[in-house]
Amino acid sequence: MKPSSQISQNRRISTIVLPVITFIFFLSIWYAYAKFHYDNPVQRRNALPYPHEIFTDGFLPLNDKVNGLRPILGYMWPTVKVTFLGLLIAVVLGVFVATLMNLSKGIEKSLFPYAVILQTVPILAITPLLTELFGEELGVRLVVTVLVAIFPVITNMLFGLQSTDRALHDLFTLNQASRWERLVKLELPSALPSLMTGIRIASGSAVIGSVVADFFFAKGEKGIGYYIRTRQQQAIQRPEMFAGTITASLFGIAMFVIIGWITSRAIRNWHDLNLTHRQ
Amino acid sequence: MTALSLRNISMTFPDGTQAIDSVDLSVERGEFVTIVGPSGCGKSTLLRIISGLQKPTSGSCELDSKSLGYVFQDSVLLPWRDVRKNVELNAELQGVPKEQRQESVQKAINLVKLNEHVTKFPHQLSGGMKMRCSLARSLVSQPQVFLFDEPFGALDEMTREHLNDELLNIFLQEKFAGLFITHSIQEAVFLSTRVIVMSSQPGRFISEHPIDFPFPREPNIRYSAAFAELCGRISHDLKLAHA
Numbered sequence: 001m002k003p004s005s006q007i008s009q010n011r012r013i014s015t016i017v018l019p020v021i022t023f024i025f026f027l028s029i030w031y032a033y034a035k036f037h038y039d040n041p042v043q044r045r046n047a048l049p050y051p052h053e054i055f056t057d058g059f060l061p062l063n064d065k066v067n068g069l070r071p072i073l074g075y076m077w078p079t080v081k082v083t084f085l086g087l088l089i090a091v092v093l094g095v096f097v098a099t100l101m102n103l104s105k106g107i108e109k110s111l112f113p114y115a116v117i118l119q120t121v122p123i124l125a126i127t128p129l130l131t132e133l134f135g136e137e138l139g140v141r142l143v144v145t146v147l148v149a150i151f152p153v154i155t156n157m158l159f160g161l162q163s164t165d166r167a168l169h170d171l172f173t174l175n176q177a178s179r180w181e182r183l184v185k186l187e188l189p190s191a192l193p194s195l196m197t198g199i200r201i202a203s204g205s206a207v208i209g210s211v212v213a214d215f216f217f218a219k220g221e222k223g224i225g226y227y228i229r230t231r232q233q234q235a236i237q238r239p240e241m242f243a244g245t246i247t248a249s250l251f252g253i254a255m256f257v258i259i260g261w262i263t264s265r266a267i268r269n270w271h272d273l274n275l276t277h278r279q
Numbered sequence: 280m281t282a283l284s285l286r287n288i289s290m291t292f293p294d295g296t297q298a299i300d301s302v303d304l305s306v307e308r309g310e311f312v313t314i315v316g317p318s319g320c321g322k323s324t325l326l327r328i329i330s331g332l333q334k335p336t337s338g339s340c341e342l343d344s345k346s347l348g349y350v351f352q353d354s355v356l357l358p359w360r361d362v363r364k365n366v367e368l369n370a371e372l373q374g375v376p377k378e379q380r381q382e383s384v385q386k387a388i389n390l391v392k393l394n395e396h397v398t399k400f401p402h403q404l405s406g407g408m409k410m411r412c413s414l415a416r417s418l419v420s421q422p423q424v425f426l427f428d429e430p431f432g433a434l435d436e437m438t439r440e441h442l443n444d445e446l447l448n449i450f451l452q453e454k455f456a457g458l459f460i461t462h463s464i465q466e467a468v469f470l471s472t473r474v475i476v477m478s479s480q481p482g483r484f485i486s487e488h489p490i491d492f493p494f495p496r497e498p499n500i501r502y503s504a505a506f507a508e509l510c511g512r513i514s515h516d517l518k519l520a521h522a
Contacts (some may be wrong), residue, residue: 170355171355176372176373267359269402
């Protein structure tokens with residue numbers, strides 16, 4: 001075997017082995033913690049169940065209609081819908097707002113502070129107001145999701161638009177390009193990589209937003225947040241609660257990976273990003 | 280026929296530095312003028328003024344026609360467009376209808392010998408090929424005045440000389456008025472009918488050297504005694520410009 005391929009194989013092993021070691025380490029601390037607290041019925045409510053119980057009690061009851069994998073997936077579907085729809089609205093709206101800001105400094109200065117405020121408002125604190133305005137069903141869930149997801153879209157899109165190559169701008173000026181041509185043929189494509197980064201960050205927020213919305217808005221189609229919240233209230237249902245949480249988090253991870261993949265497909269022709277990441 | 284004439288151009292930046300001081304220049308079609316000078320002497324600013332990207336503090340600039348070619352320091356290609364689409368860009372932005380521009384685009388691609396690479400994207404091209412693509416993009420509209428802002432500065436010696444040879448061939452075919460900027464004295468002498476030495480801060484023209492080698496020029500004139508002597512004289516003036 002050549003030394004170089006040996007090195008690359010060693011590297012491949014280490015990218016698998018090292019996270020596994022971390023996982024085992026983490027798991028043993030978890031087991032130790034559960035041993036001391038979970039077995040004590042007084043402390044049970046605030047303790048972690050054994051990891052294997054999450055699997056056996058949380059996921060495995062395959063034919064149970066109330067708990068287990070089947071109802072979890074059933075509750076996931078509305079969450080998936082709200083997340084995707086909310087993310088889509090956040091992207092369309094965010095791109096629109098960022099493009100407006102890019103058109104004029106005046107618009108940027110008048111809107112940007114409010115985008116920042118939007119980001120810092122604790123959504124949970126204003127749930128009564130949101131209920132008043134948007135009800136307790138799909139509408140308000142989408143609003144919460146959009147509110148938490150739109151900021152990274154706006155900031156990354158704006159950054160992308162504004163960091164378009166000066167020399168390319170000069171080239172467009174020399175050819176008397178119209179404002180529209182400059183936007184469509186230069187600025188929007190230039191901003192695509194950073195927009196995709198923004199969407200990637202926003203996708204995680206959107207999952208959290210749609211799950212959290214279930215905690216506060218009780219009507220309409222209920223998602224995985226409702227499943228988690230109702231199991232949370234019963235100390236005995238810790239494994240079920242964790243199974244729901246882990247599923248929601250896996251969905252977030254899947255979104256992150258899928259959007260990363262779409263990004264590298266979309267810009268594979270024009271950047272060496274893929275190569276530099278792999279090295 | 281004068282294609283480009285500058286009268287008494289001066290440029291002072293808002294911070295008070297005087298970049299260009301009373302520059303007069305006229306270039307005719309079929310002339311290839313090169314400006315050499317130390318970095319930061321205002322050579323690039325002068326090209327930006329001629330092209331209209333920047334307004335001079337005073338003086339006037341007259342261009343014979345609207346069709347202007349401008350080759351930047353970098354190739355300045357759109358990374359999401361392949362070679363053909365990049366070459367097409369200028370004509371497309373200028374509003375030339377699609378059917379009309381196809382022929383001139385193909386002709387320009389032939390001129391810079393990028394035929395086999397038309398479907399490649401910029402990141403798949405070498406530095407030299409990127410510059411060819413950039414050159415072709417400007418050639419499409421058959422400019423009467425062609426400005427070059429140190430286009431081959433980032434290339435290695437071999438590629439640069441090769442592109443110099445090809446640029447001269449294109450010049451002979453198209454007969455534009457060329458205004459070229461470079462740091463390289465050899466490049467200046469090889470390409471030009473006239474070399475101007477510019478001083479820095481403020482940027483002034485301090486001497487002018489006619490280059491009388493006949494066209495077409497053989498690559499090996501670079502190694503002749505007459506060529507070396509011209510280089511020597513320009514180099515001498517450049518040292519004065521630095522002082």
